[in-house]
Amino acid sequence: MSKIKILETNKSLLANAQNIFNRILEMQTEADGQIRDIKTIESKILDIEKVRNEKARAEKEEQQRMEEEARRMAEQKAAEEKAAAEQKTAPEIVKATEETPKPEVKEEESAKAAPEKKEQPAAPAAACPQMQQPQRMEAKTKPSVPPKQAASRQAVPQKQEAKEGQKKQERMETKPAKKFANTNAKPGGFEHGKKTKKQLEDERAKRPKIKERVFNIDDDDFPKGSRKRHKKQQQPKVVIEPIKIEKAVITEETISVKLFSEKIGKPVSEILKKLLLLGMMSTINSQIDFDTATLVAGEFGIELEQKIEKTAEDILIEEAPDTEEQLLKRPPIVTIMGHVDHGKTSLLDKIRQSKVTEGEAGGITQHIGAYQVELNGEKITFIDTPGHEAFTAMRARGAQVTDIAIIVVAADDGIMPQTVEAINHAKSADVPIIVAVNKIDRPNANVQKIMQELTEHDLLPEEWGGQTIVVPVSAKTGEGIEKLLEMILLVAEVQELKANPDRLAKGTIVEAQLDKGRGPVATVLVETGTLRTGDTIIAGTAYGRVRAMVNDLGKTVNEAFPSQPVEVIGFSEVPAAGDILHAAPADKLSKQVAEERKDKQKAEMLKKMSKVSLDDLFNQIAEGQIKDLNIVIKADVQGSVEAVRQSLEKLSNEEVRVRAIHCGVGAITETDVMLASAANAIIIGFNVRPDNMAQTAAEHEKVDIRLYRIIYKAIEDITAAMKGMLEPEFEELVIGHAEVRQTFKVSAVGTIAGCYVTDGLIRRNAQARLLRDNVVIYEGALSSLKRFKDDAKEVAQGYECGLSLERFDDIKEGDVVECFEMHEIAR
Numbered sequence: 001m002s003k004i005k006i007l008e009t010n011k012s013l014l015a016n017a018q019n020i021f022n023r024i025l026e027m028q029t030e031a032d033g034q035i036r037d038i039k040t041i042e043s044k045i046l047d048i049e050k051v052r053n054e055k056a057r058a059e060k061e062e063q064q065r066m067e068e069e070a071r072r073m074a075e076q077k078a079a080e081e082k083a084a085a086e087q088k089t090a091p092e093i094v095k096a097t098e099e100t101p102k103p104e105v106k107e108e109e110s111a112k113a114a115p116e117k118k119e120q121p122a123a124p125a126a127a128c129p130q131m132q133q134p135q136r137m138e139a140k141t142k143p144s145v146p147p148k149q150a151a152s153r154q155a156v157p158q159k160q161e162a163k164e165g166q167k168k169q170e171r172m173e174t175k176p177a178k179k180f181a182n183t184n185a186k187p188g189g190f191e192h193g194k195k196t197k198k199q200l201e202d203e204r205a206k207r208p209k210i211k212e213r214v215f216n217i218d219d220d221d222f223p224k225g226s227r228k229r230h231k232k233q234q235q236p237k238v239v240i241e242p243i244k245i246e247k248a249v250i251t252e253e254t255i256s257v258k259l260f261s262e263k264i265g266k267p268v269s270e271i272l273k274k275l276l277l278l279g280m281m282s283t284i285n286s287q288i289d290f291d292t293a294t295l296v297a298g299e300f301g302i303e304l305e306q307k308i309e310k311t312a313e314d315i316l317i318e319e320a321p322d323t324e325e326q327l328l329k330r331p332p333i334v335t336i337m338g339h340v341d342h343g344k345t346s347l348l349d350k351i352r353q354s355k356v357t358e359g360e361a362g363g364i365t366q367h368i369g370a371y372q373v374e375l376n377g378e379k380i381t382f383i384d385t386p387g388h389e390a391f392t393a394m395r396a397r398g399a400q401v402t403d404i405a406i407i408v409v410a411a412d413d414g415i416m417p418q419t420v421e422a423i424n425h426a427k428s429a430d431v432p433i434i435v436a437v438n439k440i441d442r443p444n445a446n447v448q449k450i451m452q453e454l455t456e457h458d459l460l461p462e463e464w465g466g467q468t469i470v471v472p473v474s475a476k477t478g479e480g481i482e483k484l485l486e487m488i489l490l491v492a493e494v495q496e497l498k499a500n501p502d503r504l505a506k507g508t509i510v511e512a513q514l515d516k517g518r519g520p521v522a523t524v525l526v527e528t529g530t531l532r533t534g535d536t537i538i539a540g541t542a543y544g545r546v547r548a549m550v551n552d553l554g555k556t557v558n559e560a561f562p563s564q565p566v567e568v569i570g571f572s573e574v575p576a577a578g579d580i581l582h583a584a585p586a587d588k589l590s591k592q593v594a595e596e597r598k599d600k601q602k603a604e605m606l607k608k609m610s611k612v613s614l615d616d617l618f619n620q621i622a623e624g625q626i627k628d629l630n631i632v633i634k635a636d637v638q639g640s641v642e643a644v645r646q647s648l649e650k651l652s653n654e655e656v657r658v659r660a661i662h663c664g665v666g667a668i669t670e671t672d673v674m675l676a677s678a679a680n681a682i683i684i685g686f687n688v689r690p691d692n693m694a695q696t697a698a699e700h701e702k703v704d705i706r707l708y709r710i711i712y713k714a715i716e717d718i719t720a721a722m723k724g725m726l727e728p729e730f731e732e733l734v735i736g737h738a739e740v741r742q743t744f745k746v747s748a749v750g751t752i753a754g755c756y757v758t759d760g761l762i763r764r765n766a767q768a769r770l771l772r773d774n775v776v777i778y779e780g781a782l783s784s785l786k787r788f789k790d791d792a793k794e795v796a797q798g799y800e801c802g803l804s805l806e807r808f809d810d811i812k813e814g815d816v817v818e819c820f821e822m823h824e825i826a827r
């Protein structure tokens with residue numbers, strides 16, 4: 001009894017630990033989401049800051065430009081006045097000055113002084129007519145030349161000036177693409193030289209407006225592809241366009257709704273709505289596959305692409321194929337299987353004793369899970385764990401280490417059930433079989449009988465014209481052992497077993513344990529490549545570096561070649577037998593792979609741990625987690641139990657089979673809950689309630705208990721849940737219990753129950769049910785609630801009260817009144 005209690009306590013502790021673990025995972029996910037949000041906000045703030053800075057810079061530049069313009073205007077005015085004065089005194093000089101082509105000088109100066117003018121230049125076509133007439137332009141622009149420059153220009157020969165003018169014109173004509181072709185801007189940027197004072201004043205008056213426009217010019221107004229434009233253009237981006245995602249990439253097979261919403265920039269609620277329209281009930285954490293995600297993204301007009309990223313695991317197992325020249329012959333790996341007591345261990349021992357020390361004088365064999373023997377200079381590796389259980393366990397983990405299976409059959413016994421199993425295991429693994437008929441030294445040995453029996457299992461001996469090699473042996477005397485080894489080498493020869501020793505090692509863990517002194521120790525059977533001391537290794541979730549290697553003779557070795565068993569020290573934890581070992585090119589990679597595998601294990605464990613409930617039944621069915629919907633049925637009478645069982649089992653369909661794993665009459669007990677927990681079942685109660693222990697256990701074990709009073713409602717709920725359409729709107733909340741201590745019959749009123757409130761409270765307006773031995777015998781409302789003679793609204797725990805039930809008088813002492821309210825559930 002106490003053991004059971006301990007077991008149960010352990011179980012509940014485990015469940016608690018699991019809950020805490022789940023909560024931590026949830027918190028971690030939440031924290032990750034919040035960090036992401038913070039990062040997004042951060043980057044937005046930076047963007048805004050950037051825009052603000054750009055705007056301030058542009059304003060500053062604009063101000064500088066205005067100042068520069070004002071200064072130039074003043075100079076211009078002075079020049080005009082001076083020119084007017086000179087005109088009066090020296091008309092010929094004026095004439096000469098008028099004929100001097102200088103617009104390009106002014107233009108250059110103007111461009112240098114006011115780079116912003118380039119932001120609104122004329123379109124090339126518009127600019128050209130003016131540029132094609134430098135002589136005429138110069139006549140008009142002459143007054144704007146500063147006096148100093150004008151004087152120096154007078155000394156320049158006309159011919160040279162004309163040439164320069166032409167060159168400049170050509171330069172401007174050949175580079176139209178580098179200038180902005182903003183058609184909105186006035187083509188005045190290069191024309192200062194020819195403007196009159198009035199024009200310039202007009203322009204100055206208009207300038208604030210231009211500035212305003214510059215700020216509102218959209219990027220799209222400019223021709224695309226001009227890098228120079230971005231360099232020179234100092235326009236701030238004031239208008240922040242909302243980001244429109246047209247294409248998104250997902251990098252895994254499935255994606256959570258939350259992450260998907262971030263990728264496509266749509267709210268989770270919108271996505272859930274779309275999924276619902278596709279018939280999928282999902283939550284923010286639900287995983288959706290690429291096809292579904294594509295459909296949803298399509299609804300938003302977003303193209304979705306899948307680019308599966310390479311995991312560390314992919315990189316680890318990625319291997320270049322070996323060339324024919326790289327492949328060298330390797331020893332065969334042999335497993336011995338057979339029925340109990342037919343002599344597997346004896347045979348393995350005999351082979352080892354007879355051959356292992358050859359050439360290794362004084363060598364003491366070590367038990368490391370596998371050993372090698374030598375015959376005529378050729379090696380054979382034996383896996384030292386006899387029996388097909390280990391063989392199959394390894395196969396189940398994806399490790400197929402065995403090249404040849406020896407089926408041991410005792411000559412004095414015959415083929416037994418485990419012999420048949422062993423034969424079938426070897427056959428299903430497609431491994432060649434050699435039959436060793438053992439114990440031939442025994443007087444009642446009958447090899448012919450064994451051969452006869454072998455034919456019944458599709459193993460026709462060679463002697464009888466078949467393919468199966470049968471070798472009579474005695475593990476006791478050693479007779480036939482040499483022949484058996486020869487046959488093994490022969491079969492290996494036919495198999496052409498080869499491996500490339502010149503690559504990173506890959507192998508299988510044959511045995512592993514935690515050694516007090518040396519830490520995790522594992523025997524590795526190298527399959528291909530060469531394992532070396534110092535190599536980075538990973539097997540399952542255990543990783544590390546080869547610190548030391550010991551062979552089957554107890555000798556320290558620095559290298560292990562294909563088919564060689566070695567004991568390896570240096571793992572971070574004990575790997576499992578059957579795990580595949582990889583030597584990794586880098587420490588980091590092995591660590592990453594281990595992390596990935598641990599995450600995967602965790603996810604799978606969580607998946608397995610998640611209990612079925614009607615709320616997420618559809619999701620679990622959809623994910624293929626549930627094939628059977630197990631149900632425990634408890635009802636008040638046997639008739640109901642049967643009726644409910646039949647109705648519910650009829651709901652089975654192709655995807656899910658509804659199975660009543662336990663049915664019974666009476667209250668829902670803790671045992672029912674434990675059974676439901678173990679079988680991942682839902683409990684359906686009809687007119688019965690769970691007792692306190694059951695209630696607590698159900699909370700611990702996360703078992704879904706559904707209570708009904710009408711069969712069709714249960715059927716309706718389960719049908720809906722199976723279709724993913726379950727939408728219960730209300731949830732029952734028990735608010736208190738009162739025990740009936742005494743009953744009184746009052747002629748006009750009916751039965752009055754004198755009660756004691758044991759927990760919670762009894763509320764006059766709440767609903768009530770009457771329980772007798774946890775079986776519901778009435779459900780309805782209170783017709784009265786009194787404290788002594790006074791009507792009461794509610795009576796709390798620890799107080800006495802009198803109550804009566806609406807249209808129900810069959811109240812007995814010991815009954816319990818359960819008071820409850822219905823609350824709407826937010827889904």
Ligand SMILES: Nc1nc2c(ncn2[C@@H]2O[C@H](COP(=O)(O)OP(=O)(O)OP(=O)(O)O)[C@@H](O)[C@H]2O)c(=O)[nH]1
Nearest residue numbers: 339340341342343344345346438439440474475476
């Ligand atoms: N006479 C004789 N006895 C043998 C021979 N081989 C094994 N035995 C005996 O048979 C018994 C069982 O041998 P094991 O080697 O333990 O057989 P096993 O198949 O490994 O048995 P399990 O490990 O229990 O599956 C032992 O008492 C051995 O001494 C043999 O060739 N001749």
